[in-house]
Amino acid sequence: MTTESLIRVEHLGKKFGEMKALSDINTEIKKGEVVVVIGPSGSGKSTFLRCLNLLEVPTEGKIFFENVDITDKKADINRHRQKMGMVFQHFNLFPHMTILKNMIIAPMKLQKKSEKEATDIAMELLKRVGLEDRANAYPSQLSGGQKQRIAIVRALCMQPDVMLFDEPTSALDPEMVGEVLEVMKGLAKENMTMVVVTHEMGFAKEVATRVMFMADGKQVEEGTPKEIFESPKSQRLKTFLAKVLF
Amino acid sequence: MGNILEMLQNGFARNFITEDRYLFIVNGFFTTIQITFFAVLLGICVGFLIAMIRATHDMTGKLKIPNYICKLYLTLIRGTPTVVQLLMLNFIVFASMNNKIMVAILAFGINSGAYVAEIVRSGIMSIDKGQMEAGRSLGFHYIQSMFYIVLPQAFKNVLPALGNEMIVLLKETAISGYIAIQDLTKGGDIIRSRTYDAYFPLLTVAAIYLMIVMIMTYFVNRLERRLRNSDH
Numbered sequence: 001m002t003t004e005s006l007i008r009v010e011h012l013g014k015k016f017g018e019m020k021a022l023s024d025i026n027t028e029i030k031k032g033e034v035v036v037v038i039g040p041s042g043s044g045k046s047t048f049l050r051c052l053n054l055l056e057v058p059t060e061g062k063i064f065f066e067n068v069d070i071t072d073k074k075a076d077i078n079r080h081r082q083k084m085g086m087v088f089q090h091f092n093l094f095p096h097m098t099i100l101k102n103m104i105i106a107p108m109k110l111q112k113k114s115e116k117e118a119t120d121i122a123m124e125l126l127k128r129v130g131l132e133d134r135a136n137a138y139p140s141q142l143s144g145g146q147k148q149r150i151a152i153v154r155a156l157c158m159q160p161d162v163m164l165f166d167e168p169t170s171a172l173d174p175e176m177v178g179e180v181l182e183v184m185k186g187l188a189k190e191n192m193t194m195v196v197v198t199h200e201m202g203f204a205k206e207v208a209t210r211v212m213f214m215a216d217g218k219q220v221e222e223g224t225p226k227e228i229f230e231s232p233k234s235q236r237l238k239t240f241l242a243k244v245l246f
Numbered sequence: 247m248g249n250i251l252e253m254l255q256n257g258f259a260r261n262f263i264t265e266d267r268y269l270f271i272v273n274g275f276f277t278t279i280q281i282t283f284f285a286v287l288l289g290i291c292v293g294f295l296i297a298m299i300r301a302t303h304d305m306t307g308k309l310k311i312p313n314y315i316c317k318l319y320l321t322l323i324r325g326t327p328t329v330v331q332l333l334m335l336n337f338i339v340f341a342s343m344n345n346k347i348m349v350a351i352l353a354f355g356i357n358s359g360a361y362v363a364e365i366v367r368s369g370i371m372s373i374d375k376g377q378m379e380a381g382r383s384l385g386f387h388y389i390q391s392m393f394y395i396v397l398p399q400a401f402k403n404v405l406p407a408l409g410n411e412m413i414v415l416l417k418e419t420a421i422s423g424y425i426a427i428q429d430l431t432k433g434g435d436i437i438r439s440r441t442y443d444a445y446f447p448l449l450t451v452a453a454i455y456l457m458i459v460m461i462m463t464y465f466v467n468r469l470e471r472r473l474r475n476s477d478h
Binding site: 053085 | 374376390
């Protein structure tokens with residue numbers, strides 16, 4: 001594993017009006033790392049993740065992506081977002097396009113790939129998640145698990161340097177969680193850099209290279225899965241783990 | 247029986263054949279179509295532009311001043327009668343313009359734009375904000391996300407309302423006579439004033455409007471069906 005820094009977060013803070021959602025978050029995400037962010041609801045995990053690609057604009061601090069300060073007003077955020085894939089809790093596939101069109105529209109319009117080139121990449125990815133026969137279906141014809149797998153490969157079509165997952169399995173039927181986690185595990189094995197906000201503790205234990213625990217908008221503890229799950233230091237983390245692990 | 251048939255024949259001849267009076271109807275028809283067509287185009291352009299400004303303001307809080315101007319426009323247009331707007335445009339704004347049809351197109355287009363704007367805005371606001379976010383997260387900028395992702399879905403949702411607005415606009419052009427345009431309605435009315443026969447010209451005019459509306463409805467429905475193919 002290389003040690004090149006991909007994302008560096010410095011004193012990140014976010015306020016919604018008077019409400020402080022995040023305060024003083026500092027972290028560094030290196031190439032190939034799988035950082036899993038856990039914490040109770042309302043702890044700011046999703047806000048933190050959404051700040052990384054500026055879907056939420058931070059009110060304080062800086063975020064460096066590939067050594068460029070993307071919080072700088074002059075930074076071309078659209079360009080950087082092409083390198084940061086994102087997967088949402090509610091999939092957010094485009095319902096008026098076929099699966100294939102969902103996947104090739106961004107590479108074609110933004111990376112100026114030819115339709116054939118983009119389609120080749122898309123079909124390759126579809127094969128990997130076992131959905132190549134659904135290329136011409138519409139999102140409404142798929143199950144939740146299938147939709148989320150498509151959402152993952154749609155982001156991958158842009159050949160991003162990092163993938164951000166915002167509770168990717170929270171909206172799924174329990175029996176569909178596995179198929180999505182499998183795809184994510186596969187990505188981790190291929191050394192894709194990932195930041196994952198999730199409630200799946202099993203996934204955190206098994207796949208994470210680092211776990212970050214957040215509560216009340218603060219970063220409470222950070223460490224390897226072993227450190228976090230087996231020897232939690234703070235009381236807040238202990239209470240949280242007592243509730244989610246049986 | 248023969249009497250009635252003869253009466254109809256005489257009526258038809260007097261209202262349409264004598265002095266080539268059918269030309270009032272034919273020319274009026276084309277004038278009405280011309281005004282409606284260009285006014286619909288103008289209305290849709292103006293409407294989409296305003297809807298995008300207003301929706302962008304509603305969603306992001308940006309564009310405060312353009313939004314204020316748009317709201318003023320909506321209030322003025324929706325708050326005054328179309329006839330008054332048409333007269334004002336004709337006798338005040340473009341008093342020196344000889345092309346009355348152009349004045350009518352502008353008046354009806356600007357008027358329709360206000361209604362189209364609110365229809366389209368409601369369509370944009372009905373699209374889940376996750377769609378815009380998904381577009382942005384792929385690297386599309388705001389306008390691209392709007393055009394590729396949000397607007398096609400919004401358009402599909404508001405198509406019935408837009409079709410309705412087009413029908414309203416077509417019928418609204420019947421007031422073009424106020425600025426001395428010989429549209430379909432005025433054409434029929436001129437015949438009536440010459441023959442003192444109300445039935446033939448007015449029923450004919452009404453039937454023609456009805457036909458145009460039915461044809462428009464048919465095409466809107468077909469478009470709706472075609473766009474619906476992604477819903478299963």
